[in-house]
Amino acid sequence: MVKIINAHLREGDKGSYVSLELQGDITLLQSQNTGRFYATAKRCFIFSTFDLQTAKALVGTQMPGSIERVEAEPYDYMIPETGELIKLAHSYSYCPPDGKPIPSEPMSFTRRDLLETTP
DSSP: OEEEEEEEEEEETTEEEEEEEEEEEEEEEEOTTTOOEEEEEEEEEEEESSOHHHHHHTTTOEESOEEEEEEEEEEEEEOTTTOOEEEEEEEEEEEOTTSOOBOOBOOOOOHHHHHHHOO
16 A cells, blocks of 8 residues: 655646655665664655645545556765765656556655665
């Protein structure tokens, strides 16, 4: 299951639009630095046809599916806490039940996302 956790008004090439922020189930991962476990969840953003008020009313709604890691064109990302510039080649996308991941709106990765996907 995924849950709508927020709605955002965005500016695009063709004007403004509303995106929904989705969050997947909680996952426990082990830190490579400390060996301790921590809880995290994958997130992604999808486009919507809703106005912002309607989209915000949907916060808390659960939908079937999952959020999956997908390969993407390599891009540079700066870790906010350290200023280190790294190259990433993945993103996260919504995947409906029994389906393939659906491309999502580009998102900014957080340090948590980087820790979650470090091999």
